[in-house]
Amino acid sequence: MSLLAAPKPPPRWRRLLADYAYVAPALGVMLLVIGYPIYDTVYLSFFNTPPSLAMEDKIYVGLDNYARILASDSFREVTWNTFIWTVFSTFFAFLLGLGAALSLNREFIGRGLMRGVLLVPYVVSGVSAAYIWRWLYHSDFGVIGAASVALGITDRPFNFLDNVDTVLPSLIVVNVWKEFSFAMIMLLAGLQTVPDQLYRAAMVDGAGPWHRFWHVTMPHLKSVTIVTVLLLLVANLNSFIIPWIMTGGGPVGASDIWITAIYQLAFERVRFGIASAYSVILFIVMMAMGYFYVKALTRRDEAEAR
């Protein structure tokens, strides 16, 4: 292209070509590391793969892998764990995040510092966080057990992670600790879009704090809430580090969720075929959520364009 002002604009096709040139590298990389793997996962899910991973020896089994997963007892248990894990983590992370956002949404000294401190768990490495909490929950020397004895809640240190009934709630606490501040800053950013006049008008009309919250704040937070909850749900369905490092899915599968079950199938028992089918099931659930996510985002874009 000439460096001087062009006498007439380049032809349309050249312009279009130039447009695509900007996206082409990104597109190429995404096809390679995202597009192809998705295709290959679906493809492998119809095969029985040998543990040697010599892919030329795989055997076509149709929908057998899916049938076997859906019929197994462990699938029901793992799905139930996944459900509990995802729903409760999301609910409490959102609740704490909302509380924090509402509390921080006014000027006071040290507000920025406080927001920073609350955000630290979110940026800390997941592996570090998992070990910190393993140490806190430690059956003999854990500070949580010792504190509960000191406060008279229990008379002996309690073994949180080796108990079938307490392991999942204990892990959910860790997960909420790690991610509630994500909900907090999303909602905090959303709160900044609520016009101040509305609060003043509501106050003039005699609305108390509770009414102001329900009738002024919450309607404005609706779209941020949808996006935040969806992102939390997806992040929780995908979480691997906390259950994997802290319990490895145990004891006796009590903290096994879809992701950890897939990882075990794929890389401990090296059965890529059935693990792929498992991934596809997870993938379909994700896509359903993805649909609502994109819908929530586009609805707002349209509203903005109007």
Add this chain to the structure above:
Amino acid sequence: MNRRRFDIWSLLRIVFLVLLTLFTVIPMLWMVLTSIKTQFAALQYPPEWIPHNVTLEQYTRLLSPTSDVGPEFLGYMFNSLVVSTASTILGVMVAVPAAYAFSRFRFAGRNALFYTVLLRNMFPAVVFLMPLFVMMRWLHLVNTQYSLIITYLTFGLPLSIWLLKGFYDNIPPQLEQAARIDGASRFQAFIRVVMPLSTPGIIATAIYSFILAWNEYVYALTFLNDKSKLTLPVGLQRFFTEYATNWPGLMAASFITSVPVVVLFLVLQKYFVRALTEGAVKG
């Protein structure tokens, strides 16, 4: 009447914030307190709430190139630095023009493509793990850091495009139009006018992508097995299996692992928060 009510809500707010801060801080505080205890003091019941003999022994061990674990730990740190930096630079370089095009140009398939980028955030890493593993084996890249640099693009690239598009959307197109009137080509307008203005956005995106790569665990766990090639998160896990009862050492290692990202984050908090919420929150 109104005043009284107001006081109750303020009180609730303060109590809530105090409890939440305790919940956030105590685990990290306990990590630091444990890391400066002696091994003997850490394994006491009831625990020593305040360490009596403060020692930095664990830190000097981990960070000294001549100690028994120092070279190994510093190696993990170096590997993490290399992998995170390389994949961040690669991702941002590819993402910048794409994000700009998504923000400015109206070409066929633009929306469909962009939603594909968004949807990537919905896919679990595990879905990609098996095919990428087969691919890396085929390319003979298993157990090399190239495998991580490439695979970290699965999350780094879509995220960077999404964040950067948000920043470009906020730069008024009139600036480029003015440059075009002055005779600049579209590409020149992009390089000379838009790029300098989007530097903060690029920094924010790069930091976010770096933090994600620094903390990444699943790919590193799967693709690497040579002790000398591990990154910090998997290295930490290795330490745990090797020195299972040395809790002060493990807590010191966890602390050192977290320091770079926490410092980066605290210094650039404003950009980071903007990066996280950009796009999701717009009026």
